[in-house]
Amino acid sequence: MNKLLVNILSFTLAILLVLGLLYFGKNQILNYYAKPLQDSLERTISLQSDLESGKIIVFGSSELVLYPNQKFLPQNYFNNELKLPLRAQGNEGQQTFVIMSQLAACDNEAAREHARIVVLLSPSWFTGAYENGLTMPKFLEYMYSGMMNKLYFQSEADDKYKLFISDYIKKNIEQIKDPNFIYKDSFSDLKSDYIDNVFKKIIIETFDSKDMNPKVVQYENLNLDYNSLKIEAKNITISSKTNIYGINDEYYERYIVKQIDKNNFPFGIIVPSDINQNQEYNDLLILLDYLETYKIKPLFVMQDLNPYAFANNREDANKMMNTIKTKVLEHNFEYLDMWSNRKEDYEIGTLTDIVHMGELGWVRINQKIIDFFIENKENK
Numbered sequence: 001m002n003k004l005l006v007n008i009l010s011f012t013l014a015i016l017l018v019l020g021l022l023y024f025g026k027n028q029i030l031n032y033y034a035k036p037l038q039d040s041l042e043r044t045i046s047l048q049s050d051l052e053s054g055k056i057i058v059f060g061s062s063e064l065v066l067y068p069n070q071k072f073l074p075q076n077y078f079n080n081e082l083k084l085p086l087r088a089q090g091n092e093g094q095q096t097f098v099i100m101s102q103l104a105a106c107d108n109e110a111a112r113e114h115a116r117i118v119v120l121l122s123p124s125w126f127t128g129a130y131e132n133g134l135t136m137p138k139f140l141e142y143m144y145s146g147m148m149n150k151l152y153f154q155s156e157a158d159d160k161y162k163l164f165i166s167d168y169i170k171k172n173i174e175q176i177k178d179p180n181f182i183y184k185d186s187f188s189d190l191k192s193d194y195i196d197n198v199f200k201k202i203i204i205e206t207f208d209s210k211d212m213n214p215k216v217v218q219y220e221n222l223n224l225d226y227n228s229l230k231i232e233a234k235n236i237t238i239s240s241k242t243n244i245y246g247i248n249d250e251y252y253e254r255y256i257v258k259q260i261d262k263n264n265f266p267f268g269i270i271v272p273s274d275i276n277q278n279q280e281y282n283d284l285l286i287l288l289d290y291l292e293t294y295k296i297k298p299l300f301v302m303q304d305l306n307p308y309a310f311a312n313n314r315e316d317a318n319k320m321m322n323t324i325k326t327k328v329l330e331h332n333f334e335y336l337d338m339w340s341n342r343k344e345d346y347e348i349g350t351l352t353d354i355v356h357m358g359e360l361g362w363v364r365i366n367q368k369i370i371d372f373f374i375e376n377k378e379n380k
Contacts, residue, residue: 044146047089048106051115053214054296055085056373059099060120062092063303063356070352072233072362074118074369084374085217093138095125097283100290101143101165105150107157114216116373117291117298120365123305123339124355125280126320128270133279136175139168148182152190161290162187219374226367233359237349245308246348246358256309256354267354268312269305271320284324288331296379299334299372301365307343309354314342336368 050057058064058074071077078086089102099119103111124130143151143165151162166187169176176183181190242249247256259265272278291298302321307314321339328335338361340346352358357365373379 043144044105044150047087047102048108048111048150049214050087051103051106052108052110054114054116054217055087056116056118056219056369057087057089058118058120058369059094060088060090061094061122061125063120063122064088065091066356067352070357070359070362071236072229072359072366073357074362074366077362077366082222084219086369090120093135094142095130095134095138095280095283096121096287097134097168098139098142100161100283100287101139101151102147104157104161104165104290105143105147105155107155109156110213112293113295115294116296116379117294118369119287119298119300121284121300121302121324122355123269123303123317123321126275126278126324127272127317131272131278131280133283134168136172139172140176145180145182152182152187157290159187159191161286164286221375222370224367224370226363229363229367230360233363234349237352237359245306246351247306247309247354248352251353266309266311269310269314269317271313271316275320275323281324285327288327288333291333292331296373297333299336299369300328301336301368302339303355303357304338304340304346304351304361306351306354307340307346311343334368334372336365338364 047057056078064073064075067073068076071081073088074086075088078084090099096119103115103117151157151165155162169183170186173179173183238248240246240249240252243252243256245252256265259267275281302325305317310317318339318341321337325335325337338350347360349358349360350364351361
């Protein structure tokens with residue numbers, strides 16, 4: 001009995017001490033939690049709300065932002081033309097690891113129940129310098145302080161994904177200038193401080209209460225003539241007058257002509273000799289594993305590299321693309337394969353330069369998104 005009383009007394013004193021520290025140190029606490037989190041949680045709340053509502057979210061990289069005036073760019077076509085909600089999440093340099101990190105930070109039962117996820121894979125992520133995986137500046141752009149707090153103290157994701165992220169930060173910590181505790185301290189260390197974590201979670205949820213429990217988006221079936229849309233896409237695409245490869249003139253004259261003069265065109269594709277040593281490929285496997293918990297299966301889209309521009313070593317690239325496709329399909333996820341094994345498989349206009357989608361390519365992607373997430377009764 002005495003031991004029980006001592007334990008109760010110790011616990012009570014600990015609570016009073018923490019409350020006292022919170023009261024007397026509230027200015028310092030709010031200085032860290034309130035201002036940074038209020039600034040960054042609005043974006044965090046926005047993403048989580050869209051995941052929970054079942055709004056279609058397209059994760060990708062530079063193809064989502066480089067040509068913002070394209071009519072059939074998903075965020076333009078869905079929101080402006082079809083009047084259907086769709087979110088584009090990403091810009092240049094976003095790769096699979098930080099996509100997984102964002103989803104893990106926003107993980108909860110509602111997100112896993114309703115989220116409709118599209119992941120645009122770029123072949124260039126798995127080749128050349130990019131095969132080394134995500135860069136720290138791009139990680140910090142999306143996993144800012146508010147998102148990291150949400151990941152560690154609020155997310156319902158399995159701890160193994162939090163540990164993946166914590167280990168990534170530890171490995172690259174020297175690239176963060178003046179990191180605060182959320183980056184310096186490992187997830188394991190933070191998790192072990194139970195009392196401190198309780199209060200951090202309470203504070204975060206206080207700021208994170210906006211727009212929660214969003215209304216679930218209901219998409220109605222569409223009656224679209226995709227053949228007509230493809231014709232329209234071809235008609236609004238400015239024809240290439242300087243080349244026969246379907247590369248827009250501005251890009252061709254700015255980047256390709258000088259490479260032709262140097263006898264460096266067409267380009268080769270640098271493919272790793274062992275794909276299991278490819279960091280981006282291994283990051284993709286983590287993302288695939290994570291998405292297994294989602295009720296609505298995600299859609300993966302493998303984009304293309306213009307086969308006229310990237311002609312050398314394409315056979316080895318074909319093998320790698322097939323390996324990636326096989327891994328996605330092993331998880332029973334939907335897969336749109338836009339990769340061209342050879343020049344004869346490529347339709348001019350699919351890309352606008354040598355790596356980024358053109359209007360025709362976006363029509364094909366939009367059609368797949370609609371067929372899978374809207375017309376498919378199983379995903380409603």
